[in-house]
Each structure stands twice: as structure tokens, then as C-alpha cells.
Amino acid sequence: AQKITQTQPGMFVQEKEAVTLDCxxxxxxxxxGLFWYKQPSSxxxxxxxxxxSYDQQNATEGRYSLNFQKARKSANLVISxxxxxxxxxxxxxxxEGTTSGTYKYIFGTxxxxxxxx
Amino acid sequence: xxxxxxxxxxxxxxxxxxxxxxxxxxMNHNYMYWxxxxxxxxxxxxxxxxxxxxxxxxxxxxxxxxxxxxTEDFPLRLELAAPSQTSVYFxxxxxxxxxxNTIYFGEGSWLTVV
Numbered sequence: 450a451q452k453i454t455q456t457q458p459g460m461f462v463q464e465k466e467a468v469t470l471d472c473x474x475x476x477x478x479x480x481x482g483l484f485w486y487k488q489p490s491s492x493x494x495x496x497x498x499x500x501x502s503y504d505q506q507n508a509t510e511g512r513y514s515l516n517f518q519k520a521r522k523s524a525n526l527v528i529s530x531x532x533x534x535x536x537x538x539x540x541x542x543x544x545e546g547t548t549s550g551t552y553k554y555i556f557g558t559x560x561x562x563x564x565x566x
Numbered sequence: 567x568x569x570x571x572x573x574x575x576x577x578x579x580x581x582x583x584x585x586x587x588x589x590x591x592x593m594n595h596n597y598m599y600w601x602x603x604x605x606x607x608x609x610x611x612x613x614x615x616x617x618x619x620x621x622x623x624x625x626x627x628x629x630x631x632x633x634x635x636x637t638e639d640f641p642l643r644l645e646l647a648a649p650s651q652t653s654v655y656f657x658x659x660x661x662x663x664x665x666x667n668t669i670y671f672g673e674g675s676w677l678t679v680v
Contacts, residue, residue, distance in 0.1 A: 453608075455608075482666060484668060484669075492654065492673065492674050493671065493673050493674070494656065494658075494671035496668045496669075496670075499666045499668060501666055540608060540609065542669075544669075547622075549622070551597075551614075551616045551622065552597065552616075552660075552662050553599075553611060553614060553624065554599065554611070554658075554660075554669050555611070556601070556608045556609040556610075557608050558607055558608040559606075559607070559608050
């Protein structure tokens with residue numbers, strides 16, 4: 450079963466508008482972390498934002514915010530005032546513990562965002 | 567600021583050949599990971615390591631081997647390369663002291679098996 454689900458393979462947004470990229474997760478670990486990464490066409494993975502499972506407030510980093518709804522197990526990324534440079538693939542990821550006491554990062558299949566001028 | 571360094575960046579292999587993807591990090595991170603990313607897809611965990619001498623399988627370990635003799639290095643070995651192993655490979659590292667510690671990626675290695 451998918452642990453991280455991103456249901457939007459592709460999204461379009463007009464420049465300067467806001468866009469929400471969806472992410473739902475599944476874990477039985479009470480302590481976990483949720484991350485969003487950006488992958489531009491050049492291929493590198495860029496860390497955007499982090500939300501801890503015990504954090505009371507939604508994380509924000511500049512134009513990025515994470516809409517964390519724990520009961521719904523969702524961690525949607527909101528990008529405000531979209532820019533052409535935001536066109537990229539976006540991955541949601543979860544850090545969870547393993548039965549052996551170690552940690553893994555599990556990634557979703559990604560959402561390709563295209564910002565239109 | 568080297569971070570996570572992967573070599574080679576591009577490689578074409580023939581079916582049945584073997585090769586090693588090198589990965590080194592200079593951040594003294596205890597955790598290291600290997601992922602593969604198939605075209606248009608997400609990242610799948612191949613192997614990971616929590617420290618020198620300790621490795622564990624991820625989601626898709628078949629056809630690969632790893633070793634971790636030092637904190638800095640985490641090479642990925644492909645033994646009998648198959649076309650299904652054509653992918654982009656990412657090495658990554660993290661320090662697991664704090665829950666919010668993110669994972670740092672290398673720039674990726676593009677591998678084609680023909």
C-alpha cells in the first residue's frame with residue numbers, strides 16, 4: 450500500500466496566483482516528519498519545508514506553507530504568488546521509524562507544476 | 567560546501583556488466599541512502615545505512631549491493647546490469663538527531679543499460 454499519495458500528476462497555475470499540491474500519508478508511527486522537495490528540470494532535489502507530527506502550527510517558509518491536517522493524514526503544500534521559476538516536480542516525503550529503531554524517508558510519485566505567464 | 571558527491575554523473579552499461587556508483591558525504595551524517603527514480607516517477611529506496619558497518623534493504627533492493635566501511639562513503643554495486651535498472655540514482659544522507667533533520671541529496675547519476 451502506498452504510504453505517501455500524491456493524486457495530482459500535473460498542475461497548472463497562473464503566475465502570481467496561489468496553488469495547492471496535495472499529499473496524503475499513512476503511518477502507524479506516532480512520531481513522524483513530513484517534507485516537501487522541489488526537483489527542477491536540472492534534476493537536483495531541493496528541500497522546501499518540514500512539518501513534524503507533534504507540531505501544533507502549520508510550517509511556513511517564505512512563499513511555501515504546509516497545510517497539515519493530522520486527523521485527515523494530509524500535508525498539502527501551498528505555494529503563494531507563483532513564479533515562473535516554481536515550474537518543477539514536487540515530491541512529498543515522510544520520515545518514519547522502522548521496527549529496528551532506524552528511520553527511512555518514503556517519497557510520493559510527485560506532482561509536476563507548470564506556472565503559466 | 568561539497569555535501570553529498572556522486573560519481574559518475576552519466577554512464578551507459580551493457581547488459582550483464584557490473585559497476586559501482588560512488589557516494590561520499592562530508593557532513594559527518596550517520597544515515598545514508600540510495601534511491602532510484604524511474605522516468606516521471608517518484609523515488610524508491612534501494613538500500614540505506616545507519617552507520618559504518620550497518621546496512622538494510624529498502625523497497626527495491628534486488629540486483630544491488632551496498633557496503634558502508636566508513637561514515638563518509640556508501641557505494642552502490644550493480645552486479646549483472648539489466649535494462650530494468652535504467653534509472654537515475656540518488657544518494658542522500660541525513661543526521662537523525664533531531665526529528666526535523668532533512669535529507670540531503672547528491673546531484674544524481676544517470677544510468678542507462680543497453
